[in-house]
Amino acid sequence: ACGTDDSDPIESGDGEDNGTAQEGGDLVIGQLSDAVSLDPHGSNDTPSSNVAYNIYEALLIQDENMELQPGLATEWEPIDDLTWQFTLREDVTFHDGSEFNAEVVQANFERILDENIASPRSFLYEMVEEINVIDEYTVEFVTEYPFSPLPAHLAHNGGGLMSAEVIEEDYAALENGEEPGSVINENPVGTGPYAFESWTPGDEIVLTSNEDYWDGAPALDSITFRVIPDSNTRFADLETGAIHISDPLSPSDVARVEGTDGMFVNSQPSVSLSYIGFNAEKEPFDNTLVRQAISMAVNKDDIINGIYDGIGIPAISSLAPDVFGYDEDISGLEYDVEEAQALLAEAGYPDGFSTTLWTNDNQDRIDTATAVQAQLEEIGVDVEIEIVEWGAYLENTAAGEHDMFILGWTTVTGDADYGMYPLFHSDNFGEPGNRTFFATDELDSLLEEARQSADEDERLELYSNAQEILVEEAPMIYIHHQEYLLAVSDDVEGLWHHPTGILMLKDVTVNQ
Amino acid sequence: MLKFLTKRLIQTIPVLIGVTILTFSMVLLIPGDPAQIMAGESASPEQLELVRERLGLNDPIPVQYLDYIGGVVRGDLGNSIRSGRAVSTEVFGRLAPTVELAFYSTLLSVFIGIIAGVVSAVRRYSISDTLIMFAALFGLSMPNFWLGLMLIQWFVIGTGWFQASGWGTPQQMILPVLTLGTAGSAIIARMTRSSMLEVIDQDYIQTARAKGVSERVVIYRHALKNAMVPVVTVVGLQFGSLLGGAVLTETVFAINGLGRLIINAIRARDFPIVQGGVLVFAFLFVFVNIIVDVLYRFLNKRIDLN
Amino acid sequence: MQEEVNLNSGDPTGKQQFNPNVVRFQDFMKKFYRNKSALIGGILILALIIVALVGPYFTPYAPNTQNYSNLLAPPSVEHLFGTDHHGRDIFSRIIHGMSITLRVGFTSVFIGMTVGVTLGVISGYYGKWVDTIIMRFMDVLLAFPGILLALAVVAVLGGSLNNVIISVAIFSVPVFARISRGSTLEVRELEYVEAVRSLGASDFRIIIRHVLPNIMSPIIVQATLNIATSVLTASGLSFLGMGAQPPDPEWGAMLNDGRNYMWNAPHITMIPGIAIVIVVLSFNVFGDGLRDALDPKSRN
Amino acid sequence: MLTEKLLQVENLKISFSTGDSLLEVVSDVSFDIGHGKTVGIVGESGSGKSVSARSIMKLLENNAVVDEGSRIRFNGEELLEKTDREMRKIRGKDIGMIFQDPMSSLNPTMKIGKQISETIQIHEKASKKEAAARAKEIMHLVGIPDVDDRFNQYPHEFSGGMRQRIIIAIALACSPKLLIADEPTTALDVTIQAQILELLKDIQKKTGTSILLITHDFGVVANMCEDIVVMNKGRVVEKGSTMEIFNSPKEDYTKRLLAAIPNLHAEKSQESKEKLADIYSGTREKLLEVNTLAKHFPLGRGTTLKAVNDISFDIYRGETLGLVGESGSGKSTTGRTILRLQDATSGETVFEGSDINKYKKRQMKDMRKRVQFVFQDPYSSLNPRQKVKDIIGEALDIHKLFPNKKKRNDRVKELLHLVGLDGSFSERFPHEFSGGQRQRIGIARALAVEPDFIVLDEPLSALDASVQATIVELLEDLQRKLNLTYLFIAHDLATVKKLSDRVAVMYKGNIVELTDSEELFKNPIHNYTKKLLSAIPVPDPNYAITAEKVSPDETLDFSTEGQVFTEVKPNHWVMQ
Ligand SMILES: Nc1ncnc2c1ncn2[C@@H]1O[C@H](COP(=O)(O)OP(=O)(O)OP(=O)(O)O)[C@@H](O)[C@H]1O
Ligand SMILES: Nc1ncnc2c1ncn2[C@@H]1O[C@H](COP(=O)(O)OP(=O)(O)OP(=O)(O)O)[C@@H](O)[C@H]1O
Ligand SMILES: [Mg+2]
Ligand SMILES: [Mg+2]
């Protein structure tokens, strides 16, 4: 989940948790697109995660401040540099009645890492070398190299755990030539507060309350995730009560929602970033001065105000304030056209140059590109915008064919490692995330050291250094950290939106 | 007629082969790797290799093609790369709304279009002719989403009579049908008008008048049938293109139809779905065109289809 | 070779010295002039072309100058058509976008029509296996998702304006082909076609002189309407990187841009929409006039 | 209220706007028709007969202008002041009209039966079933065979004469007060013509219908009309009772017209006799040899119509072979098939030694230059979007006979002159002509390339006697000078006799009799031929067609089953 998927500008909500759960209620959520797969290992998109999060639970969870909290594991501790041990919750059963225990955990993670499954989430756990069952409720993860963000990764919904029986069945089907996940998609079985009821692909997914949930049955009778691609239609449905939550809400519609009775805007600062990347291997962007100049010539406030209706905060580096490792003392490159011009002259381009800026067809990105184009004109940089279709866009940016491009990244683990390592490490050029092809030895070693260190303070220090370098080197223009926006009916209570973009529905109630 | 029908049905086969070949060549031409999309952006090269192997993407294209055709002959359209579900389930699951939407909208547009076109032709250069032309051009020049959203604004938010999303109940179906039907009627109206003008001062229309039949009968029974061939062609094309997916309208009204499925599949490079969808389109298209040709013959017995 | 053979005493009366071709054209023009709608349509089109050519020199603002302190302003004296979501003056953008929009609409229709009508007439006229092959091929084209085709064009030829025109033209080929085929099927059975055949006219001659003129009116209608759909289709392909790219003020793109602001600033959508209506209207009025001028029976 | 006259036309003046000028085609025409009377309008082709007639129905082309001083009073009401809506009530019910051009006057996409029953349904408030039954009855009355099958056919499946009868049937369907019949029998053979005329009289007797009969056939006029109006160049030149006009015409034009009536009893020329001698002695070259030619049309439900049933005949260079026969007997089909305008079902047509059905493209084109066809239905064989100069000039262009357009157009004007039309007509479109003018355009087109052989399918049916005479002369002249060969299909037996060297009689797809024309008219052998000859109307008001001449169709049904074509006398072949 690098958040590059264009179909998930995810929204979020503040915990308006009143706690007074009423019994019953059927919640309907209108969302942009359908889940791809309900196999927690089989997809990497927000709609899937949103549904899966209610069915499956991970060993750990992150609270609204991105602090780790017990999930299906009650305790966790590093045994040594390479080993983490987890104590599991007892008396937890899956929706199909099977027991939750250490072997289930093992089976799950072995599946993610199974190359035959080709899980799009395996990157989260690629450092895990083995999973050992210590006893029925104790499990041990051994990593290839010291990797301190492991608990954070395990809190990712990719680490959601499903019944071992379903896994077995799925493997059996795989033998018979079915696709991996085909059984799981039909019959997703987890331990979560809601159990799978039905899925009409492209239309809706229905979950029902899990009466036997270990933490007590949830308040709602059912949750329906309906696919309503158009935001205006979602608004109309919300207005007429056909749905209770519209996800996402685009910034330009905020005023409309606020001006309508019976609904409110739920906003949640996110851990995601929108950025304009340079191709640091290409002239003139291999020149730090040029990158700095351009970064300084871009007026982020105008973009945020003009395009995002003032919602979201300007980014300084790739990390959002909520992410572990964020250093609030670091200041970014300020908007300064004169300085930018001077830098450009110093770099040998006193009259600017011509270049191209790629974007996919996401309207916000196109608008950003349009704004940036006009802003760069002021320092003599002549930008031609090219819209590239998503499939080609991913392929061509990964291949480094671009000059500049616009993309986003969500630090789904809430840990700086995930917010930096894939984006800026030289191992990750291209596909894995580093589409700017920027890397320095210094940065490489900082990032490696930081992910391996078990000491929090030391990690903070290392990441602070890394952020300084990233500001200085400006491999990308960090535009902004968006806010996740939802339009929510007044009937809904207890909803909050996770900074990673997931809707927290466990304690929601609906007045009907 | 029976001979004609069998002949045309047999001709479906080369058409289907044609579209599959064309789709396969697209796989070669356009960037974007299905394995990459399936395995995720962060898959390792080894993983990708495995996925490609499993999907048979490493075979030479002709082999893949023959495999595919072999599957189709056995009734197996393969599995979606993205969801793993059988293509037939995905495609046929969405066929009904698409066909219904196309059918009702065409019905509506034929109804509105022909009446408007006839009025336009009969009162040539009158106020009503001009107004109809304006309305038609406006309907064509504003994209479908515009009317769709306007209708939602007026009739869902404004009156609450209808529902904005979904497909099945009349409350859900009327607005999308209206959206597509209105757009379609524009071209039908214009075509009817011009075609009627060709016919309306023919001698046999005078004969009909000389019989003393009412002007309505002269227009609708005598003139219209003679003017229908281009109109039927356009209706066929219209219906076909709606079957092919009224993506914008399906999106606006959250209708779970084929159009959206295919577009999403193309964007995800989910080629098995694309292939399956295109095959179904092709089949429907050929079918619609057979009907159109039969209608030609029905309208004008001189037209010789063989 | 036998022109000197004189059948009878009838004295040749042709005294005027004229070139019949010129006369034919003058004649057509005369009728055309008499036809009000053709004249109005022609003047409108001419006006559009002039505005497209010289208009850009007289606009109050540059088309791409942004102003984030004046976003989504409604029409006013200062900004005749208001401003868009980048604070750009819509009036200036409409004027600047005219030539590119006209070019896309007109050229793609022209190419699609030429190819489509040729195929359709041949198919309808010859029938049998020629018809089968051409029409099944058209079926393939129709059934094939346009986006996929456009993607391939981008992949092979790149995303220039000309290529979007080509793509859109390809989409409309089967439409024109089917329309002209249907009408040809009718016309080819008429007695005067038989009469000309009995004179020994080649198929080519029959098609050009006798079939085409008699199937023109549905083609004219389709062509004039297709200008609108082509502009919309072309802008619908811009997400593939085809055709006009931001910030080019192409009308279809402007229209799509307005989608997010339909509630707080409906003019962003309406104005380019109406601009397209006006262009298409001009062509339609012209097309109606052309139809009338081609119809010997309608003389006023 | 019964006025003295049913229809009064006064000072009718009609102009057409063509291009920039106004062309006055009807000037100061006045005449009237009493109740239950029949008035004939005769006159030169293009003299404004049809235009006047249409103006009564208010069904003129949109470029026609009726002068303000004109009056058309019907039953005391002024028709010219009526709105379209009011006229609609009158049309069909009070005034029925038979249009001149049968093909284009029928709706090509509506079943024949429906076109008739529709009128009945509207005006008589009859149910669908009743109307259909009535329609079938009327079809039977106008002599359409196999009514049940024919009821569901479309106009293009009918022969020229059958279409014309359908038009008549439509007009008669509601027994109007006034029937305007514009050349109602031009495409009919004389037996059926007689039958139709009898039918008209019968209806008139029963319902008191008045008839305005436009025709060029003086035989018909003599038989039908009480009064005659003679028109020329848009004006009425003479009016009077039939007796007066026939016996003591006053105006020159009328005299000329009467003088031009072809005479059935004229002797054949010496020239023709020599030709026949050549043919019979075998010294004349065979131009065309038709061997067991057949053309079948599917009728649906597995049955076929044998329109042409294994016929064989030869045509010799320089001769005129007349082809006469019952309407719908397959004459036009024969003509079309031997020229390969339609593919034959079986049989061969040998043109100068080889079967044209096996011709290659080149040979075909060459043949098309040398062989021409004049279509029975002139209007629909002219491209409505072409000017006359291009219609006639087309063949010249195709065969590249003229180096430049000017010479070509000069030639076109010359051809127009030949057929008696003004050179200035070359700039007009087909719909701007009268029936007879269109017919002559068709002839001019066929003559343009100087062919060797022309199939003339009812080429003179719409022409008045004087123009007819001119054209016949022209044809004879050309034959003499250029040794042209004609296959002359016609129903006007006097003209057939005059023009043809030999005559073939067709009946139900077969040639039932074939001999030289003199012999045929003197000694008809086949029963059908006899019937045919006896039905010829005499252009003399003293000889009315008698009832027994109009045979009910049972006796007309001379079976050809199992018969063979045999030479009963030297050179006189009969189906026996
Ligand atoms: N629509 C028209 N536009 C211009 N001229 C016309 C039009 N219709 C008829 N005419 C001319 O008007 C004259 C009279 O035509 P009309 O049809 O009345 O002749 P007619 O007496 O019926 O001749 P015929 O016996 O050949 O049918 C002709 O010279 C013809 O060319
Ligand atoms: N295209 C066709 N389809 C079906 N039947 C046809 C077709 N053409 C002609 N016929 C039929 O063939 C028969 C002969 O027609 P044809 O036109 O040759 O008659 P004809 O002798 O020329 O008669 P007329 O003197 O009335 O013109 C008729 O019964 C007619 O209905
Ligand atoms: Mg006439
Ligand atoms: Mg005939």
Ligand code: NI
């Ligand atoms: Ni990702």
